[in-house]
Amino acid sequence: MNAVEVRNLRKVYGTKVAVNDISFDVRVGEVFGMVGPNGAGKTTTIECIEGLRRPTSGTVRVLGMDPVHERNALQQRVGIQLQQSALQKRLKVKEALQLFSDLYSNPAPWQPIAERLGLSASLNTHFGDLSGGQRQRLNIALALIPNPEIVFFDELTTGLDPQSRRAMWELVQDLRREGKTVFLTTHLMDEAEKLCDRVAIIDHGDIVALDTPQNLISTVDVETRVLVTVPEEAVAEALARVRAVPHAIRAESKGSEIVVHGSGDALPVEVVNALWEAGIQFASLKVERPTLEDVFLKLTGRTIRS
Template identity: 40%
Template sequence: MIRVQHLVKVYDGVKVVDRVSFEVEEGEVFGLLGPNGAGKTTTMEMIEGLREPDEGRVTIDGLDGSRQRSAVKETIGVQLQSTALFDHLTVEEIILLYGSFYRRMRPVKELLRSFDLEGKAKTLVKHLSGGQRQRLAIAIAVVHDPRVIFLDEPTTGLDPKARRSLWEIVLRLRDEGRTVFLSTHYMEEAEQLCDRVAIMDAGKVIALDSPAGLIRQLATDSVVEFLPEKDSTVGFRDLDGVKEMKWSEDGTAVVLLTDDLQATLRGLISRADEQGVALSGLRTRTATLEDVFLKRTGKRLTEG
């Protein structure tokens, strides 16, 4: 559905997007996951036709991204990061306004209903809550019944409840047969929503697979984390089952990626006993995209 080939964008001599290529299948939820400043928004905006790529090309539904721009815009719906709308127009007026820009438009009532904004039709945009505003932003992205929808960090800044309700909307858009392209820096969001995820860092796509596949690529399925005593020189890398050992970003916690949790834990406890090292904050969990990102870049996805 979307084909991206060797996209490059240079700002002030820096390649913010560096030869990015991938394909998005029809009807899937495709995620672009990466930290702030990884180049996600620039990549999306080049695909949407809002920015001219310095190199590379984009094809959407067989249409050339730079030569058939207006046809592309009829096919896609966009929600930009922190969408700004006219504060002094009502929800209904905004939908009618954006609907008028397209050849085809869905009925206002239907949109209000499906985005849970029925009671807000006559409310000014400035009086909407963050969640309502974001639902309106997505409503006007699908006002012309597009086949492809771009959502740039749709849940950033929303409270957990509003985030859940947005996730339901994304899944419903997919169930309606649309292709959804979303960017996020929440790994949980990518895991929950996306059929496939491209991990982006410093302008490059460093991994691309389904969330399960990415985790499988770690060749480990579990993570052991603990806080060793200060200045402990005990090594843990050679414990049974350990594939990878890393220190957390702040340098206090040890992160062990293992494919044999029981053996690793047994070895860890006896090693600690032998050396007289106290293990605090010991916990185990299954590996997540966060660990994939950590392993690939040596960095954490979200700060803190």
């Protein structure tokens, strides 16, 4: 069974088409990511799946249920972190955690969750006094309280510092190991690439690609680049040598830096071997592999930030 099934989902606000006839499944136990730029339709999609917004047309099933009409039954089985959510300013962190625990029939103990999310020192702080990153971490903690089968994260790490971001990545990987299904949205391509089993790229309300990050990267045929610096007098020979390796497509030099364009995982090793065999010393080896960012650029003609 699929954890989530979306068929021909469409959501229109007035004349604005936010989501245009999208269909996809999320498998049980996978980390599924929806990535795309601001305004692409990620929050609209995830909130239709959560039952918080009503689709204009199309159907959504979550654990086989209708998220709008069977909301109460579903609520016990899913965890939701909203992109924007506010609690009562005067509510203390520990009160929020306890309050949420009381809502569920089989809650996970909140103390270890608070500890995990780095909230132990803030338990007596009022929600209104929390920093943006602390609020975000509290919202993630609250999403875990129901001991859910599926967890929805809308912009998991937006507003978090690099250290908290890495901690959230580990959290998602742990949830996956525990067999939970994770549906997350992000505009960070590296986050999607690192965390997700499968990624749907959404742009202007359409899914433009959906596959594993590896397949997405290999299907768009973007190049791997290997950059090495060699002594001035060896540039000509180095160029000839690296151009001859099996996975090189072309190579050029900029001063004493050589840039080899090619494909595949073997290219860096081939370049290093070719230089080594020719007795050419090299320094500052750098490999630039294609990323999901390149995939987005190739599919839409834009970088995700523009």
